[in-house]
Amino acid sequence: MNCKDALPLIHEYLDGDLPSAHAVKLQQHLRECTDCASRFRLYEKTEALVRVMDRPETPSNLTASIMSSLPPVSRKRVWTRWVRQHPAIVAAAAFIIVMMSSLLSLWNSGTQLVVRGDDLEGNIIIEGQRVIVPSDSSIDGDLIVENGTVQVDGHVRGNVTVIDGNVAMASTAHVSGNIKQVDQALDWIWFKMNEWFRAALN
Amino acid sequence: MEMHSIETRLARLAKAGDRAAFEDLVELYKDRIYHLGYRMLGNRQEAEDIVQETFLRVFRSIDRYDPSMKFSTWIYRIGTNLSIDRLRKRRAKIYSLDAEIGNDSEGSDGYGMLASDDPTPEGQAILSETQQRIREAIDSLPPKYKPVVVLKYLHDMSLQEIGEVLDMPVTTVKTRVHRGRDFLRKKLERDEIL
Numbered sequence: 001m002n003c004k005d006a007l008p009l010i011h012e013y014l015d016g017d018l019p020s021a022h023a024v025k026l027q028q029h030l031r032e033c034t035d036c037a038s039r040f041r042l043y044e045k046t047e048a049l050v051r052v053m054d055r056p057e058t059p060s061n062l063t064a065s066i067m068s069s070l071p072p073v074s075r076k077r078v079w080t081r082w083v084r085q086h087p088a089i090v091a092a093a094a095f096i097i098v099m100m101s102s103l104l105s106l107w108n109s110g111t112q113l114v115v116r117g118d119d120l121e122g123n124i125i126i127e128g129q130r131v132i133v134p135s136d137s138s139i140d141g142d143l144i145v146e147n148g149t150v151q152v153d154g155h156v157r158g159n160v161t162v163i164d165g166n167v168a169m170a171s172t173a174h175v176s177g178n179i180k181q182v183d184q185a186l187d188w189i190w191f192k193m194n195e196w197f198r199a200a201l202n
Numbered sequence: 203m204e205m206h207s208i209e210t211r212l213a214r215l216a217k218a219g220d221r222a223a224f225e226d227l228v229e230l231y232k233d234r235i236y237h238l239g240y241r242m243l244g245n246r247q248e249a250e251d252i253v254q255e256t257f258l259r260v261f262r263s264i265d266r267y268d269p270s271m272k273f274s275t276w277i278y279r280i281g282t283n284l285s286i287d288r289l290r291k292r293r294a295k296i297y298s299l300d301a302e303i304g305n306d307s308e309g310s311d312g313y314g315m316l317a318s319d320d321p322t323p324e325g326q327a328i329l330s331e332t333q334q335r336i337r338e339a340i341d342s343l344p345p346k347y348k349p350v351v352v353l354k355y356l357h358d359m360s361l362q363e364i365g366e367v368l369d370m371p372v373t374t375v376k377t378r379v380h381r382g383r384d385f386l387r388k389k390l391e392r393d394e395i396l
Contacts, residue, residue: 008380011376011379011380011383014383015361015376015379017361017376042387042391042396043383043384043387045396046383046386046387046390046396047355047383049332049336049390049395050336050340050351050355050356050386051355051356053241053333053336053337053340053356054333055233055237056236056237056240056246056249058232058233058236058237059236059246059250062232062236062250062253063225063228063229063232065254066228066232066253066254066257067221067224067225067228069254069257069258070221070224070257070258070261071261071262081218081219
């Protein structure tokens, strides 16, 4: 082994990466070559001197000053994190919003007169947006009118409900059940839900 | 290994916005990153700047931290890169200064003189002549060799780990360790420390 080959092996040895077979050969060379042996010792000494350098003392208030230099948690981050951590609530809220808005759109779009009831055949007269229960007729059940006016002159043995409209009662009128006017969106939604609920039960 | 899992857990908590967990990470790493900055830049003020900047960077990018990498590798990478940036800027400054004066600072690496703005090096301790020379030798290491030397000898990292921190192949790390070692040997020999 010559000195040119020995130098990289010295570095490998100091890295702790020299295979033992090579190490034996290097050792042999170092015994014979004083230049390389001295170079080897100088490297070893350099490493030892660098390793024992003292550590600087960390400033005592470092943690506090690091923590206070951090930006505050932004509102947006708090909000998005909350959303991520509560998927069920978010899904429920989204569902309610979609349902409400579809109900509202139903409520807004309905300007057409709708008449429903149990026993309406021949018992009512419709004039434009007006629904008349003549004095000589008697409805054996409920009367529901959307987007119109109801004039009751005769008998209704059930409830009278008017959505987005009003009820006019003659002195001859007789309603056995309740008379209800619905013209607020929320009332209407409540009424619709009750209706669906009852339908679901039946 | 135990250490590793604790840090990964803390990093996950910090990622979820837990400031107390982040503070634990600061406690665990501030000394090491301060030491890193101190050896890379040679003075206390810049060492403190490096720690501050490193943790700010960690805080801002913790969402992007990939737990398949050791947390220590990640934070050392950030701290080392910030230190290298400063060294490069310092070097550019000195070169432009040299150009202005028209003075070719041959022989001296130049940036050592900017680093010596520390009135009481190593706190109140009085350094021996030998310690002072070793300090200067490390300060004068070219930016290419300095990180590998600092990480290997002062942070006890394996060549493998250094490769991960600096994002370079182990063979490159090795070459730089060899050259850095030779640079220091020559410098200390010239200063008659060896």
